[in-house]
Structure formats: C-alpha cells, structure tokens
Amino acid sequence: MANSRQNFSTLKIFFSLPNDPSKPLTRFDLIQLQNWMLIGVLLANTVAHILMGNLIFRGGPIPSAESRQLVSPISGAFNLFFGIVIVVFALIYERPIRRALNDIFHNRTTSHETIETARRRLLNEPFYMMTLNLCIWIFAGFFFAYINKGFGEPQPVVARVFLVCLNTGLITAVMSFFLLEHISQRYVARFFFPEGGLYNTSKTIRIRIVIRFLALLIACNIIPLLSFIQLSYLSKPGSQDPGVVLQGMRAAIFTNSIFFIVVGLSVTQFVIANFAVPLKEIIQTLKDIRRGNFDRRIIVRSNDEIGYTGDVINQMATELKDRVRMRQSLALAREVQQNLLPAVTPQIKGLDIAGSSIYCDETGGDYYDFIISDGNEDAQIGVAIGDVSGHGISSALLMAAVRSSLRQRSSLRGSAADIISDVNRQLVQDVEDSGQFVTMFYLTVDPRSKHLQYVRAGHDPAIFYDPNTDEFEELGGTGMALGVDKDWNVEAYTKTPLKNGQIIFLGTDGFWEARNLQGEMFGKEPIYDILRNKSSLTANEILNAMIESLKSFQKGAKIEDDITSVIIKSTD
Numbered sequence: 001m002a003n004s005r006q007n008f009s010t011l012k013i014f015f016s017l018p019n020d021p022s023k024p025l026t027r028f029d030l031i032q033l034q035n036w037m038l039i040g041v042l043l044a045n046t047v048a049h050i051l052m053g054n055l056i057f058r059g060g061p062i063p064s065a066e067s068r069q070l071v072s073p074i075s076g077a078f079n080l081f082f083g084i085v086i087v088v089f090a091l092i093y094e095r096p097i098r099r100a101l102n103d104i105f106h107n108r109t110t111s112h113e114t115i116e117t118a119r120r121r122l123l124n125e126p127f128y129m130m131t132l133n134l135c136i137w138i139f140a141g142f143f144f145a146y147i148n149k150g151f152g153e154p155q156p157v158v159a160r161v162f163l164v165c166l167n168t169g170l171i172t173a174v175m176s177f178f179l180l181e182h183i184s185q186r187y188v189a190r191f192f193f194p195e196g197g198l199y200n201t202s203k204t205i206r207i208r209i210v211i212r213f214l215a216l217l218i219a220c221n222i223i224p225l226l227s228f229i230q231l232s233y234l235s236k237p238g239s240q241d242p243g244v245v246l247q248g249m250r251a252a253i254f255t256n257s258i259f260f261i262v263v264g265l266s267v268t269q270f271v272i273a274n275f276a277v278p279l280k281e282i283i284q285t286l287k288d289i290r291r292g293n294f295d296r297r298i299i300v301r302s303n304d305e306i307g308y309t310g311d312v313i314n315q316m317a318t319e320l321k322d323r324v325r326m327r328q329s330l331a332l333a334r335e336v337q338q339n340l341l342p343a344v345t346p347q348i349k350g351l352d353i354a355g356s357s358i359y360c361d362e363t364g365g366d367y368y369d370f371i372i373s374d375g376n377e378d379a380q381i382g383v384a385i386g387d388v389s390g391h392g393i394s395s396a397l398l399m400a401a402v403r404s405s406l407r408q409r410s411s412l413r414g415s416a417a418d419i420i421s422d423v424n425r426q427l428v429q430d431v432e433d434s435g436q437f438v439t440m441f442y443l444t445v446d447p448r449s450k451h452l453q454y455v456r457a458g459h460d461p462a463i464f465y466d467p468n469t470d471e472f473e474e475l476g477g478t479g480m481a482l483g484v485d486k487d488w489n490v491e492a493y494t495k496t497p498l499k500n501g502q503i504i505f506l507g508t509d510g511f512w513e514a515r516n517l518q519g520e521m522f523g524k525e526p527i528y529d530i531l532r533n534k535s536s537l538t539a540n541e542i543l544n545a546m547i548e549s550l551k552s553f554q555k556g557a558k559i560e561d562d563i564t565s566v567i568i569k570s571t572d
Contacts, residue, residue, distance in 0.1 A: 137169025365395030
C-alpha cells in the first residue's frame with residue numbers, strides 16, 4: 001500500500017508541470033516545459049495510430065492477409081518517417097521558446113526579438129501542429145489507398161482505408177490542438193506573459209470560443225457518426241458469410257464506441273479545463289473587486305475572448321484602484337479646503353455676516369474669507385470672495401495659495417488697494433506659466449465708522465440694497481483679475497457710511513448662472529427679490545433663503561460651477 005502511494009506520488013510529480021514564474025525552475029522543470037508540447041503532439045498521433053488500427057482491421061471490408069503482410073512494413077516506415085518529420089518540425093519551430101525558457105532557468109536576459117518570436121510561436125503552435133497533423137493523415141489516406149489498390153484490393157476496401165485515414169486525421173488534429181492549447185495555457189504561457197496581454201500579441205492566430213465548441217462537436221459527435229455510417233455502408237456481405245460480417249461489425253462498433261467515448265471525454269475535459277478555470281478565476285476576481293480588493297489579478301492564459309476579458313478586468317481593477325485612491329485624495333483635499341474656509345462667522349458689533357460655498361466637484365476654486373486685523377470686537381474686518389479659473393485640484397491649490405497670501409498681507413498696514421496690489425504681484429509670479437487667474441471682490445469695513453472700502457479685481461460687482469429706500473446699487477468700478485498683470489494699478493472705491501438694515505451681497509457667477517433641467521438660467525432677479533422680501537431677517541437666514549430658492553429652481557439638475565455667496569448686513 002505504501003509502495004503504491006509512493007509510486008502514485010512519483011507519477012504525479014512527473015506529470016505535474018511548473019506554472020508559477022515566481023518560483024525558480026529546476027532542471028527537471030526546464031526539461032518538462034521544453035518538451036511537453038512535443039510530447040503532446042506525439043501522444044495525439046500515437047492515440048490516432050491506435051485508432052486507425054482498430055478502425056481498419058475491425059469490421060467492414062478489410063484488406064486481405066497478404067496485403068496486410070505487405071503493407072505492414074510500409075506502414076511502419078511511414079509512421080517512423082512522419083514521426084521524425086513532426087519531431088524535427090517541432091524542434092525547429094520551438095527553438096525560440098526553448099531558448100527563452102533556458103534563459104529563464106539561467107537567469108539570463110532574453111533579447112526582445114527572441115521573446116516576441118517565442119510568444120508568437122507559442123500562441124500559434126496549436127494551430128500549426130493541427131494543420132501539420134491533418135495534412136499528414138490526408139496524405140496517408142491517399143498513400144495507403146493507392147498501395148492497397150496496387151495490391152489488387154477491391155474498391156470498398158480502398159475507400160474504407162482512405163476514409164478511415166481521413167477520420168483519423170480529423171480526430172488527431174482536434175486532439176493535438178486541444179492538448180497543446182491546454183499545455184500552453186495552463187503551464188507555459190505564464191512564463192512568457194506574466195502580465196497577460198496575449199490578445200495584443202501581433203501576428204498570432206485567434207480562434208473564437210464558438211469555433212472551439214464547433215471543433216468539440218465535430219470530434220465528439222460528427223466524426224464518430226461518420227465512422228459508423230461508413231462502417232455500415234461499406235460492410236457488405238459480398239462473398240463473405242453474413243454472420244461473420246455481422247460479428248465483425250459488432251466487434252468494431254463496440255471497440256470504436258469505447259475508443260470514441262474515451263477520446264471524447266478527454267477532449268471535453270481539456271476544453272472544460274481551458275474554459276472553466278479562467279471563468280472561475282474571473283468570477284472570483286470580480287467578487288474580490290466588489291469587496292474592494294483591487295490588487296487581485298486574473299492570470300490570462302489565452303488570446304481569445306476569455307483572455308481579452310481577463311486583460312480588460314485587470315486593467316479595470318488598476319483603474320478602479322487609481323480612481324479610489326484619487327477619490328480618497330479628493331475627499332482629503334475637500335476636507336482640507338473646507339477647513340480653509342471660515343469655520344465660524346465672526347461676531348462683529350454693528351455687522352451681521354454669513355457666507356457659504358457649494359462646490360460642483362470634490363474640490364473647487366471658489367473662495368471666501370473673513371479677515372480681522374486684530375483680536376478685539378471693534379477691529380476692522382476684511383471680506384474677500386474669489387473665483388479661481390477652472391475646477392478641481394489645481395484650482396483648489398491656487399485658492400489656498402491666494403488665501404495664504406491675502407491673510408499674510410492683510411496682517412500688515414495698508415489700504416485695500418495696497419493689499420490687493422501686493423497679492424496680485426505675488427500671484428503673477430505663481431501662475432505666469434499656467435494661464436490661471438483669480439477674480440476677487442475685496443472689501444474692508446470699519447464697524448465703528450461704518451466706513452466701506454472695496455476693490456473689484458475682475459469680479460462681478462457686489463449688490464447693495466437699502467431697504468429704507470428700496471433701492472439697489474451695484475458696487476462696481478474698474479479692475480482686472482489677479483495674476484494677469486503685475487503692474488496693474490489697483491484702485492479702491494469707498495462708500496460711507498453704512499446705515500442700519502443695509503445689505504451687501506457678494507457672489508460668484510456660479511450662483512446666478514446655475515441652470516435647471518430645462519436649461520434656464522437662475523439669473524439675478526431672484527436674488528433681488530429675496531433681498532427685498534427677506535431684508536428683515538438675519539444675514540444667515542437671508543443666505544439660506546437664497547440657497548433654498550436656487551435648489552428649488554434647479555430641481556435636481558447637476559451643479560456646473562461652484563456657488564459661493566456672502567451676506568453683510570449693517571445693524572445697530
């Protein structure tokens with residue numbers, strides 16, 4: 001019993017080919033990988049030879065004993081010759097494959113030309129060997145039919161010899177193809193295509209899945225059916241005893257049925273393995289990807305639809321991993337950017353202030369800020385709202401740079417014009433090669449004197465509303481965007497004094513240019529209406545009313561641009 005298990009283990013080791021490129025090859029592994037393709041071809045032909053013998057010499061009209069005796073040495077020489085032809089062809093054809101495997105074994109660098117040639121020949125070998133085998137057996141059919149005819153055999157015998165060789169050639173071709181493909185896919189291909197990409201290999205023959213199943217159908221059903229049809233058609237009694245003929249047919253049918261069943265099961269097993277294993281791996285990989293494991297990869301073994309699917313899924317997993325990583329980065333950037341916006345509204349005596357930013361992407365280029373010159377409640381406050389060109393990470397980074405520069409400069413002495421001039425000069429140096437720019441509306445308010453000073457740097461004018469007179473005014477003036485011209489002469493404008501109840505609205509164009517599902521623009525009229533109708537409310541309530549009005553208008557339409565707004569209301 002122990003000896004049996006040991007012998008079985010020895011056979012298992014012998015017939016188990018290495019298929020893991022990450023593990024170093026042994027000398028025995030190298031010999032197996034270099035020769036199992038050739039062994040597979042010879043095995044298919046050996047099985048076919050046995051098949052031919054059974055089909056010719058069991059049942060039906062058979063050559064006479066004298067003919068068999070004369071043909072036998074010719075058949076032996078024929079088989080030996082074409083066996084040598086197959087071996088020589090395989091050795092020549094597989095030379096780049098053997099050379100590349102030998103380089104892998106010795107840890108040598110293989111030239112690009114050699115590895116590309118090896119890849120092409122590895123993928124094409126099942127097709128070429130199938131064609132070679134079919135041609136050999138078709139030639140054998142004509143050859144042995146001619147020989148038997150020359151020895152005076154009747155026409156049914158000659159026809160049977162030819163048809164048997166033809167059927168044997170078909171089964172040999174199919175067996176050799178699936179066997180070689182199985183060896184290539186399961187073992188050899190991984191050493192030449194560790195990253196997949198078999199489908200993209202140029203100058204290779206691709207066979208569709210439907211053709212494979214058609215070949216399986218022919219091998220397992222059509223060929224046996226034709227064999228039995230020809231057996232019954234050609235097996236005529238003639239001068240022979242009908243009982244003897246019938247007995248021979250029964251023996252032939254039984255023997256051939258067993259043989260075709262074994263061959264059919266073997267070929268089917270190869271086909272199932274070549275399909276089932278990759279499909280099972282594809283399903284498991286997709287499950288892992290669904291669970292968030294984007295490092296799982298499919299081992300691509302073929303250049304058909306399944307192989308192409310494996311390459312696409314591997315590429316998808318890589319892209320999904322990058323996308324998830326990007327999303328995580330964007331989420332972190334969004335969190336950082338949100339932290340750059342004012343966390344709380346400053347409590348300034350005489351002023352009620354509120355601000356909000358809604359980004360169309362994870363990050364945006366809109367910006368608002370409240371800057372207090374010193375720490376007491378009577379300090380002068382600066383209010384800035386800006387719109388960086390573009391969206392996304394680059395705009396968010398530029399927004400952060402502008403915020404930092406503005407805050408740093410506002411901590412020093414100077415008018416609003418001086419502050420913006422210095423910020424502009426710094427920004428020009430930062431963006432001169434990128435083509436980006438920033439529009440900004442910047443104002444300062446002295447809570448005690450209610451003195452207002454503002455700079456319009458290419459931004460839309462602020463909307464000023466006085467509920468006492470029900471009048472609207474735009475706080476305009478000339479000015480260009482920041483980052484365009486370092487020599488721009490910034491001009492500041494004033495408006496004094498602010499009276500109780502007066503409201504200033506600062507916004508970016510994403511607010512009034514927002515569109516609904518019908519493509520209609522929100523416009524500035526709803527802003528005027530809300531300022532008029534909600535003027536008695538707090539700044540935060542007015543701002544919330546505007547945002548709700550905008551959401552109601554859009555009715556689920558996608559936000560195309562960042563939306564930022566600030567409300568400043570003068571109080572007692």
